[in-house]
Amino acid sequence: METHFTVSSATFAEKTKQLLSRYRFRFQVQKVTGSAGCAYQFTVSAEPAAVFALLTAQRIPYQTC
Amino acid sequence: MRQNTNTPVYFDNAATSFPKPESVYRAVQQAMRQTGGNPGRGGHPLAHRAGEAVYHARETAAGMFAAEPEHVVFTLNCTHALNLAVHGLLHQGDHVIISNHEHNSVARQAAALADSGIIRLSVANVFPEDDRTVAEFRRLLRPDTRAVICMLVSNVTGQILPYRQIAAVCRANKTAFLADGAQGCGVLPVTLQDGMQILCTAGHKGMYGPAGTGLLISDGTLALEPLMQGGTGSLSASLEQPDFLPDALEPGTVNVPGIAGLDTGMQYVKQKGTERIFMQETALCDRLIAGLRKMPDAVIYRQPGARYAPVVSFTLGREKPDETAARLAAQGFCVRAGLHCAPLAHRALGTPSGTVRFSPSCFNTEAETDAFLRALRVQP
Numbered sequence: 001m002e003t004h005f006t007v008s009s010a011t012f013a014e015k016t017k018q019l020l021s022r023y024r025f026r027f028q029v030q031k032v033t034g035s036a037g038c039a040y041q042f043t044v045s046a047e048p049a050a051v052f053a054l055l056t057a058q059r060i061p062y063q064t065c
Numbered sequence: 066m067r068q069n070t071n072t073p074v075y076f077d078n079a080a081t082s083f084p085k086p087e088s089v090y091r092a093v094q095q096a097m098r099q100t101g102g103n104p105g106r107g108g109h110p111l112a113h114r115a116g117e118a119v120y121h122a123r124e125t126a127a128g129m130f131a132a133e134p135e136h137v138v139f140t141l142n143c144t145h146a147l148n149l150a151v152h153g154l155l156h157q158g159d160h161v162i163i164s165n166h167e168h169n170s171v172a173r174q175a176a177a178l179a180d181s182g183i184i185r186l187s188v189a190n191v192f193p194e195d196d197r198t199v200a201e202f203r204r205l206l207r208p209d210t211r212a213v214i215c216m217l218v219s220n221v222t223g224q225i226l227p228y229r230q231i232a233a234v235c236r237a238n239k240t241a242f243l244a245d246g247a248q249g250c251g252v253l254p255v256t257l258q259d260g261m262q263i264l265c266t267a268g269h270k271g272m273y274g275p276a277g278t279g280l281l282i283s284d285g286t287l288a289l290e291p292l293m294q295g296g297t298g299s300l301s302a303s304l305e306q307p308d309f310l311p312d313a314l315e316p317g318t319v320n321v322p323g324i325a326g327l328d329t330g331m332q333y334v335k336q337k338g339t340e341r342i343f344m345q346e347t348a349l350c351d352r353l354i355a356g357l358r359k360m361p362d363a364v365i366y367r368q369p370g371a372r373y374a375p376v377v378s379f380t381l382g383r384e385k386p387d388e389t390a391a392r393l394a395a396q397g398f399c400v401r402a403g404l405h406c407a408p409l410a411h412r413a414l415g416t417p418s419g420t421v422r423f424s425p426s427c428f429n430t431e432a433e434t435d436a437f438l439r440a441l442r443v444q445p
Contacts, residue, residue, distance in 0.1 A: 010105030
């Protein structure tokens with residue numbers, strides 16, 4: 001199971017990377033250009049519910065793909 | 066220990082600290098030579114490396130000041146940070162209180178906004194006794210007071226203002242408290258837990274970062290309108306400035322080498338400890354004051370009952386402060402004389418020609434202070 005989401009700012013992308021690493025999630029991140037402009041696209045090897053619960057708890061502004 | 070005895074002895078650290086820790090020089094050079102990219106502006110390794118370096122600095126600042134990393138905004142200097150805060154927060158009709166010791170970084174903004182009819186301004190007197198100062202701020206507070214903007218430490222006298230008590234008074238009145246930490250950060254254990262909503266500070270003074278660095282640190286409760294708009298690397302398809310921190314207040318490419326140096330400077334301060342730095346520098350100030358007291362024409366601008374950070378202002382008899390500073394410079398000592406960009410404070414002190422300001426860093430020594438006193442005694 002993979003979870004995909006984007007984060008629009010570099011600061012929150014870094015915060016997200018650290019957060020996912022701290023909770024031992026396996027993930028990849030790529031800078032992409034979407035409809036809203038530049039963003040960081042995360043692919044996490046985990047259930048969406050677990051990932052999004054963590055992002056929400058940590059107040060990370062993310063968009064689902 | 067100084068390597069080069071021909072280097073002037075520098076006691077002007079309240080203006081900008083010098084020297085910096087060796088680690089700061091290395092970090093700046095490493096950032097310029099190896100980090101390379103523009104944070105948030107590309108997907109290539111050097112852009113990522115720059116993004117990681119900047120975020121690391123945000124984390125360091127967040128740890129130091131008890132904030133969230135995304136609420137740390139990098140600025141050019143403390144004045145820039147204060148402009149972002151003041152112009153970002155205040156609106157037509159707001160009532161604002163500043164102290165009568167404010168630096169022009171606050172006082173000129175407040176005066177300009179008041180002169181143009183945007184805000185109504187009150188100026189609170191600072192007294193040697195904290196209780197009287199707090200009572201003065203309380204007296205001036207009104208239901209429509211939008212903000213108190215106040216320095217933590219006077220850059221002229223070094224007096225520590227009772228900022229925690231002022232914050233408490235503001236909180237009770239639901240008034241925002243914007244703090245100018247230019248002289249306090251790095252020598253006092255300042256954090257957002259002291260009660261300010263916004264803390265602005267220089268990176269190049271007590272935090273030993275390079276010139277061209279400053280910080281605005283928010284607790285996230287106040288929405289600040291951006292002073293400038295521009296590229297942020299985020300939400301690029303929109304013509305509107307992002308409304309979230311730090312992007313809202315950080316348009317344009319940030320000073321990556323400076324921020325890397327500031328990060329290292331903050332780590333230096335953290336490792337050494339603000340209490341230890343305060344005590345070390347205060348010991349040098351006490352040594353200076355003891356020497357000045359033996360000089361019959363010396364006037365030291367300190368008052369009983371007040372608390373002071375390691376800055377000492379003085380004058381020598383009829384010698385103008387500029388003349389004293391020039392005489393010292395000729396003997397290899399760097400101090401600042403004049404108004405120190407704080408005319409309100411000099412009106413309060415009754416020093417229209419200003420003062421001579423002695424401001425050590427943690428790199429200064431007792432021997433340098435003794436030599437400074439000997440140089441002071443050499444009359445033209």
